[in-house]
Amino acid sequence: xxxxxxxxxxxxxxxxxxxxxxxxxxxxxxxxxxxxxxxGQGPKLLIQFQNNGVVDDSQLPKDRFSxxxxxxxxxxLKIQPAKLEDSAVYLxxxxxxxxxxxxxxxxxGPGTRLTVL
Amino acid sequence: xxxxEQNSEALNIQEGKTATLTCNYTNYSPAYLQxxxxxPGRGPVFLLxxxxxxxxxxxxxxKVTFDTTLKQSLFHxxxxxxxxxxxxxxxxxxxxxxxxxAGTTVTVRA
Numbered sequence: 001x002x003x004x005x006x007x008x009x010x011x012x013x014x015x016x017x018x019x020x021x022x023x024x025x026x027x028x029x030x031x032x033x034x035x036x037x038x039x040g041q042g043p044k045l046l047i048q049f050q051n052n053g054v055v056d057d058s059q060l061p062k063d064r065f066s067x068x069x070x071x072x073x074x075x076x077l078k079i080q081p082a083k084l085e086d087s088a089v090y091l092x093x094x095x096x097x098x099x100x101x102x103x104x105x106x107x108x109g110p111g112t113r114l115t116v117l
Numbered sequence: 118x119x120x121x122e123q124n125s126e127a128l129n130i131q132e133g134k135t136a137t138l139t140c141n142y143t144n145y146s147p148a149y150l151q152x153x154x155x156x157p158g159r160g161p162v163f164l165l166x167x168x169x170x171x172x173x174x175x176x177x178x179x180k181v182t183f184d185t186t187l188k189q190s191l192f193h194x195x196x197x198x199x200x201x202x203x204x205x206x207x208x209x210x211x212x213x214x215x216x217x218x219a220g221t222t223v224t225v226r227a
Contacts, residue, residue: 004160042121042206042217043161056214091160103149103210108160 002026004109006092012115018080021112025073025094031055032069033106034077035091043091049075082116089113119144121218123207128223130197138192138221140207149210150183150190154203155220161206165192197225 005024013019025032031050035043046065048055051072060067064083069075079086089111097104120143130136140150148169153161167174167183167190174181180193194201204220 040219042208042219044217045214048214093160103166105163105166106215108162110158111160 004092004094004107006090006109006112008112009110010113010115012117013082015084015116016081018078019082019114020076020078021090021092021114023075023077023092023109025075025092026096026107029094029096029107030072031095031097031104032075033093033095034067034075035093035108037089037091037111039088046077079114082114084116087114087116119216121145121207121209121216123205123218124221128221130223130225132198132225132227134197136194136197136201136223136225138205138207138223140190140192140218142188142209145188145209145211145216147209147211150181151208151210151215152179152181152190152192153206153208153217155206156203161217164205194223197223199225199227201225 007022033048034046036046037043046060047057047067049069052069067077091108091111093106093108095104095106122141124139151166152164154164155161165176165181167181169185178195182191202224204222206217206220208215208217
């Protein structure tokens with residue numbers, strides 16, 4: 001079974017530039033999550049989708065971050081404009097359940113390491 | 118405010134010994150607690166889930182305890198091996214959301 005795919009793996013940009021990350025979840029997984037992991041910290045949930053609807057985006061800085069999951073499969077996360085403090089690893093995860101419950105096992109991708117200069 | 122605290126110091130142990138990691142939390146009422154393993158450059162991998170009404174859970178050489186009175190979970194790796202070297206994250210399930218601690222890095226010396 002193929003895992004969660006993410007691209008790019010690494011990205012370096014200047015502050016105030018835009019950047020987009022892509023995630024392809026495990027086939028058949030209804031729920032998709034984006035996390036931000038700053039160096040030395042645990043992952044922090046940014047947004048959770050169930051199929052193509054948003055379940056939770058309470059911790060997404062909506063003035064600069066946006067995410068979409070068209071057709072309930074792939075997802076993109078965008079930052080515009082980027083700030084220095086956005087430097088982090090952005091992790092995508094998916095889970096099988098349609099209930100949106102966090103008790104469903106989440107499978108994580110390798111992440112995209114973003115450096116903002 | 119809500120906090121999840123794991124051993125702040127990295128753990129260095131000899132192969133064959135037991136590693137014990139601590140996860141303490143405040144201002145959460147988790148129904149479940151999970152433990153993940155994260156290797157450098159990779160995403161976390163799920164290891165174990167324990168429910169609030171379970172005291173202990175085992176999986177091969179791993180054992181987790183959950184004490185809702187102490188607001189603490191302990192994670193044990195018995196008969197540790199160099200391949201167990203990684204960062205271990207605890208995560209609380211509360212309000213249908215997963216919240217992670219910062220993790221404890223374990224290094225097992227051969």
